[in-house]
Amino acid sequence: MALIRVNSLEKTFRLKTKRFKALNGMSFEIEQGEILGFLGPNGAGKSTTIKIMMDLIRADSGSVEIAGVDSRNPEAKKNIGFMPENPQYFDTLTGFDLLIFTASVFGIDKKQASKKAWQLLEEFGLKEAAKRPIRKYSKGMIQRVGFAAALIHEPQILILDEPMSGLDPIGRILFKNKMKELNEKGVTIFFSSHIIPDIEDICSRVLIVNKGKAIKSLTREEIKFMTTTGFNVIIDRCIDELNCAKISGNLYSIESKKDELIAVLKRIESYNVKIVDIEPVKKDLEEVFVELIK
Ligand SMILES: Nc1ncnc2c1ncn2[C@@H]1O[C@H](COP(=O)(O)OP(=O)(O)OP(=O)(O)O)[C@@H](O)[C@H]1O
Ligand SMILES: [Mg+2]
Structure with missing residues (x-):
């Protein structure tokens, strides 16, 4: 109650x-x-x-x-x-x-x-x-x-x-x-x-x-969860065909929109790379607040 x-x-x-x-x-x-x-x-x-x-x-x-x-x-x-x-x-x-x-x-x-x-x-x-x-x-x-x-x-x-x-x-x-x-x-x-x-x-x-x-x-x-806008998939080598950004050493990042993660992972699968991490990309609660008020 x-x-x-x-x-x-x-x-x-x-x-x-x-x-x-x-x-x-x-x-x-x-x-x-x-x-x-x-x-x-x-x-x-x-x-x-x-x-x-x-x-x-x-x-x-x-x-x-x-x-x-x-x-x-x-x-x-x-x-x-x-x-x-x-x-x-x-x-x-x-x-x-x-x-x-x-x-x-x-x-x-x-x-x-x-x-x-x-x-x-x-x-x-x-x-x-x-x-x-x-x-x-x-x-x-x-x-x-x-x-x-x-x-x-x-x-x-x-x-x-x-x-x-x-x-x-x-x-x-x-x-x-x-x-x-x-x-x-x-x-x-x-x-x-x-x-x-x-x-x-x-x-x-x-x-x-x-x-x-x-x-x-x-x-x-x-x-x-609602402040997550996408993900950075971190892999251990660059895949030229995919849009990779170098982080450092052998670490590269591929950006994925929130609802495209599965498609991005499926594309990565065929290249035999190791997924090191998947990091959420966040926006501020302030932005969510402003969107809701609008
Ligand atoms: N005593 C009052 N006489 C006339 N209008 C009032 C009075 N008290 C509040 N209001 C009006 O009612 C509305 C809501 O005011 P309130 O103080 O509840 O807002 P608030 O959400 O607390 O705002 P803030 O974040 O600025 O503190 C405002 O437009 C305010 O001008
Ligand atoms: Mg007040």
């Missing part, structure tokens, strides 16, 4: 006389234990969907169920760690205060909260800055304290809206490792991102959205 069900969300924003349909039948499911990436161009409706999932705004129609509970029921959020797209924290609070405040919202006792807060602040490289007000934090530090706050109650589900935007490469690696580590412990993670390599690195599945609806779901394995 799916852990989260997003059912046919519709949302139109009204600005004076103008109307804009941000969600147009957004539907998908999130399975227990997956890391699902939410990928789509600017304005596709990712943040709107996430805000509805967190009951920060209401859909015109459709529903979201979290572990069988309607997302409009506060019970549904008890087990979720959430990071909004542009966090606006009370910036006179220190990083430590923010974590303690968040812990109190979840009813965690002070002693336990303090222990967990220091542990998280250390993990996210904020120990030195823990007692500084958040208004003095850099963008990356705000992202870090936001992620730490999302983890204070040890949630089993994480919903993160562009968690890695504004982070330096060290911060991105830290976040990705933390996400992988939590996922290995059973935490289900749903996050939006524009950074395709980050999605490729950690997601078990990617959901591609455009114009207010989910248009394609691709598992890690499907991505791996």
